[in-house]
Amino acid sequence: MIDGLKERISSAVHNQPQPTVTILSSLLAVEDELGYIPKEAIEQVSDLMSATVNDVWAVASFYPNFRFVPPCDHQIEVCWGPSCHIKGAMGLIEAVLDAVDMADEGDTPDGKVTVRYNTCLGACAQAPVISIDHNLIGGLSPKDAKARAVETMETERAHDTDGS
Amino acid sequence: MTIPTVNTNFSEISKNATDHWKDITSGTRAWIRIGTALCGKAAGGDAILASVQESLNTRGIDALVSEVGCLGLCFAEPLLDIQMPGGSRVFYGNVRSEDVDSILNSHLVSGIPVTEKALGYLGEVAVDGIPNLDDHPMRVMTERIALRNAGVIDPYDINQYIANGGYQGLNKVLTEMTPQEVLDEVTGSGLRGRGGAAFSTGTKWGFLAGSGAPVKYILCNCEEGDPGAFNDKGILESDPSTVVEGILIAAYATGASNGYIFIRHGHDGPIDRARAAVSDAYRLGLLGDNILGTDFSFNLEIALTGDSYVSGEETALMEAIEGSRAMPRYRPPFPAQVGVFGKPTNINNVKTMAYVPEIVSKGGEWFSGIGHDRSTGTAILCLSGNLKYTGMVEVPMGLTLRQVIYDIAGGIPNDKSLKFVQTGGPLGGVLGADNIDLVLDFEVFREAGAILGSGGIIAADEDVCIVDLTRALIAFCQYESCGKCFPCRMGMSHLLEVLERICKLESEPGDLDLMRNIGGNMQAGSLCGHGQLGFNPVSSAIKYFGEEFDAHMVSHECGTGTCLRPKYSPNLTRR
Numbered sequence: 001m002i003d004g005l006k007e008r009i010s011s012a013v014h015n016q017p018q019p020t021v022t023i024l025s026s027l028l029a030v031e032d033e034l035g036y037i038p039k040e041a042i043e044q045v046s047d048l049m050s051a052t053v054n055d056v057w058a059v060a061s062f063y064p065n066f067r068f069v070p071p072c073d074h075q076i077e078v079c080w081g082p083s084c085h086i087k088g089a090m091g092l093i094e095a096v097l098d099a100v101d102m103a104d105e106g107d108t109p110d111g112k113v114t115v116r117y118n119t120c121l122g123a124c125a126q127a128p129v130i131s132i133d134h135n136l137i138g139g140l141s142p143k144d145a146k147a148r149a150v151e152t153m154e155t156e157r158a159h160d161t162d163g164s
Numbered sequence: 165m166t167i168p169t170v171n172t173n174f175s176e177i178s179k180n181a182t183d184h185w186k187d188i189t190s191g192t193r194a195w196i197r198i199g200t201a202l203c204g205k206a207a208g209g210d211a212i213l214a215s216v217q218e219s220l221n222t223r224g225i226d227a228l229v230s231e232v233g234c235l236g237l238c239f240a241e242p243l244l245d246i247q248m249p250g251g252s253r254v255f256y257g258n259v260r261s262e263d264v265d266s267i268l269n270s271h272l273v274s275g276i277p278v279t280e281k282a283l284g285y286l287g288e289v290a291v292d293g294i295p296n297l298d299d300h301p302m303r304v305m306t307e308r309i310a311l312r313n314a315g316v317i318d319p320y321d322i323n324q325y326i327a328n329g330g331y332q333g334l335n336k337v338l339t340e341m342t343p344q345e346v347l348d349e350v351t352g353s354g355l356r357g358r359g360g361a362a363f364s365t366g367t368k369w370g371f372l373a374g375s376g377a378p379v380k381y382i383l384c385n386c387e388e389g390d391p392g393a394f395n396d397k398g399i400l401e402s403d404p405s406t407v408v409e410g411i412l413i414a415a416y417a418t419g420a421s422n423g424y425i426f427i428r429h430g431h432d433g434p435i436d437r438a439r440a441a442v443s444d445a446y447r448l449g450l451l452g453d454n455i456l457g458t459d460f461s462f463n464l465e466i467a468l469t470g471d472s473y474v475s476g477e478e479t480a481l482m483e484a485i486e487g488s489r490a491m492p493r494y495r496p497p498f499p500a501q502v503g504v505f506g507k508p509t510n511i512n513n514v515k516t517m518a519y520v521p522e523i524v525s526k527g528g529e530w531f532s533g534i535g536h537d538r539s540t541g542t543a544i545l546c547l548s549g550n551l552k553y554t555g556m557v558e559v560p561m562g563l564t565l566r567q568v569i570y571d572i573a574g575g576i577p578n579d580k581s582l583k584f585v586q587t588g589g590p591l592g593g594v595l596g597a598d599n600i601d602l603v604l605d606f607e608v609f610r611e612a613g614a615i616l617g618s619g620g621i622i623a624a625d626e627d628v629c630i631v632d633l634t635r636a637l638i639a640f641c642q643y644e645s646c647g648k649c650f651p652c653r654m655g656m657s658h659l660l661e662v663l664e665r666i667c668k669l670e671s672e673p674g675d676l677d678l679m680r681n682i683g684g685n686m687q688a689g690s691l692c693g694h695g696q697l698g699f700n701p702v703s704s705a706i707k708y709f710g711e712e713f714d715a716h717m718v719s720h721e722c723g724t725g726t727c728l729r730p731k732y733s734p735n736l737t738r739r
Contacts, residue, residue, distance in 0.1 A: 017439070018465045018466060018467065019463075019465055020424075020465060020467060020485070022485075022486060022487020022488075023487040023488070024468075024469070024470065024484060024487040024488070025467070025468065025487060026487075027470075028429050028468055028470065031429075049487075058488075058489060059487065059488060059489055062470070062472070062489040062490070062646075063469075063470025063471055063472055063490075064470075064471050064734075065429065065430065065470045065471040066470065079391075080636070080640075080732065080733065080734075081391025081392060081640070082391050082392055082549075082586055082590065082622050082633065082636060082637060082640075083391060083392045083548040083549050083622050084391075085633065085636045086549045086550060086622065086624050086628050086633065087549065087550075090729060090730065090731060090732060091729075093732045094730055094732075097732075104732065105732070105734065117732060117733065117734050119389065119391060119471070119473065119640060119643065119644065119734075120389065120390070120391035120392070121202070121206075122202045122388075122394045122397050122431060123202040123203050123205070123206035123238075123394065124391065124392050124393075124394055124546060124548035124554075124620070124622070125203050125238030125239065125241075125394070125546070125547065125548050125554035125555050125556070126203055126206040126207055126238060126241070126554075127548055127549070127554075129206050134430075134432075135205070135210070136202060136205045136206035137206060137208075138203075138206035138207055139206075139207070
């Protein structure tokens with residue numbers, strides 16, 4: 001367990017910047033802080049919101065941006081929206097998966113990289129777009145995407161699990 | 165928000181802002197602007213920003229460096245824009261980090277713009293050897309109303325917004341107009357919702373105005389999950405204050421007390437810039453209690469959703485603001501009676517709100533004089549796919565798709581021909597190339613079976629397989645179905661299964677009829693547009709490209725070879 005996990009969760013849910021605090025906003029705050037939603041967070045959010053664990057889990061399980069195990073060191077997202085699809089997203093996905101030696105999206109077994117297909121990264125004019133550790137990169141060829149993925153694999157943890 | 169509200173006279177706010185703008189544009193320093201909206205970032209804008217700062221530090225040059233939003237010329241990002249004091253703006257397109265230092269040296273130190281690397285200039289003073297950027301195809305036909313400040317002002321500086329006419333609309337309605345007069349002005353402008361449904365904005369506001377409840381909400385929707393559309397995020401990243409002002413005017417007209425701007429978690433650019441615009445408005449007394457010293461009070465905050473396309477549907481959005489699963493509600497009751505937190509609510513798209521300040525400043529008649537028939541004003545289009553120039557343009561309604569694709573976006577690159585366009589998000593379906601003489605008009609598009617919707621226009625050349633793209637669109641719709649209505653939840657999965665079979669060239673007789681049957685059930689049995697319109701991608705593709713479906717299904721051939729290559733789609737669905 002991460003040191004001070006309960007304190008970090010507590011601090012995240014009690015220091016939300018906006019006046020309206022809900023189950024969803026609290027879960028998003030935890031996600032920003034830790035990069036995932038641990039069991040302890042479900043419990044704390046249910047206490048905070050006077051909701052049942054079931055109520056909180058219902059929300060957490062609905063939105064696919066939430067994950068329930070600690071994040072990998074790096075995250076590579078490949079956009080597969082139609083603009084990117086037309087500009088070769090499938091080839092990029094293939095190249096990135098090849099680089100990390102996976103058959104489909106998910107976490108590498110060594111916890112190095114998460115690969116996710118994103119429905120739209122919002123930079124359609126630069127298609128095809130990928131995002132490495134939340135930095136957008138447009139217009140890559142499959143070969144360049146593969147090189148970036150390999151480079152990412154070889155880099156030490158780029159960011160702590162602070163959601164930055 | 166706990167920031168204390170200061171009541172200040174608007175003329176004082178305005179004067180401070182104007183002085184600030186004069187200081188920026190005609191002071192002693194050069195002004196360097198770099199586009200760091202999503203498109204700019206994806207093209208490497210952050211690296212250019214770092215190179216600029218490094219070069220200025222090394223050379224000891226004092227210049228103002230600002231991050232700006234999206235000028236719309238996304239194909240030319242990263243864009244470096246240099247304005248010498250009192251001079252015109254010179255734009256360098258597709259700038260590389262290694263060129264930054266030499267450009268700055270020549271332009272700032274020697275005073276000589278690097279003509280061969282410049283895309284164009286904007287301003288009163290012509291620059292030798294550099295074309296006027298307004299003569300570029302992507303700018304010639306534009307009419308920038310909602311995008312008037314995009315790529316021009318620093319979105320983090322509310323004073324730049326005010327200096328360029330910002331908050332004059334709010335000041336006008338608070339000092340000169342009754343709420344009913346504002347409603348009449350907006351109704352008279354013919355403004356219709358730009359989120360997709362194209363409903364009269366003034367009429368919609370009238371529903372909320374008719375409720376005497378003490379707490380009423382105005383929601384502004386920037387969920388924008390439509391792949392291929394980035395104009396809502398683009399506006400919030402480029403000019404968030406115009407959206408805040410539009411919301412305030414809507415609140416005054418309808419008597420609303422509270423509001424939310426709703427954005428998807430993770431889109432940090434729009435979120436951070438919207439938050440800054442809101443807190444700055446509080447600081448200047450433009451939000452909060454007794455705005456500008458009047459009786460009008462309004463509170464606004466930013467609400468975030470998790471990943472969910474359907475949370476852009478108005479009642480699902482309310483569920484998400486309340487912190488629940490984003491699933492649509494039954495109607496009636498309609499939001500104007502029972503909306504978010506059980507209170508009367510009005511919801512508008514970002515683009516719709518962004519027009520409002522200009523409409524009240526210049527008058528509804530001015531706005532209704534632009535456009536085509538009942539589709540007044542402009543269309544804010546996101547151009548992507550196989551086009552020479554990609555980006556975001558604002559053009560008058562009434563242009564043809566042909567003008568948009570060939571005259572503005574420069575046509576299809578690499579000597580290819582246009583095969584189809586996909587408009588209005590995944591649910592909008594496709595339009596065959598024969599249909600590109602359609603004019604930009606909500607009714608004309610609807611009659612052709614397409615949706616102008618949120619303004620996404622994705623062009624595909626002859627190398628794109630329609631069956632494969634249809635499969636990709638349905639894979640999106642299946643993944644994004646919220647699961648509430650089983651005809652949509654199961655129908656989408658079933659459609660995807662059939663389309664995957666067709667893509668594998670293993671279809672069975674009757675598959676087209678099977679899909680039509682599923683589509684009919686989805687349309688009849690779903691609460692929201694996701695299921696009701698979810699068959700559009702398939703029906704429109706079959707309508708325009710029946711022969712290509714036949715080739716896959718009967719002769720078991722994929723003409724482009726696309727279907728034979730590996731395909732990936734998310735293995736997660738909503739649990």
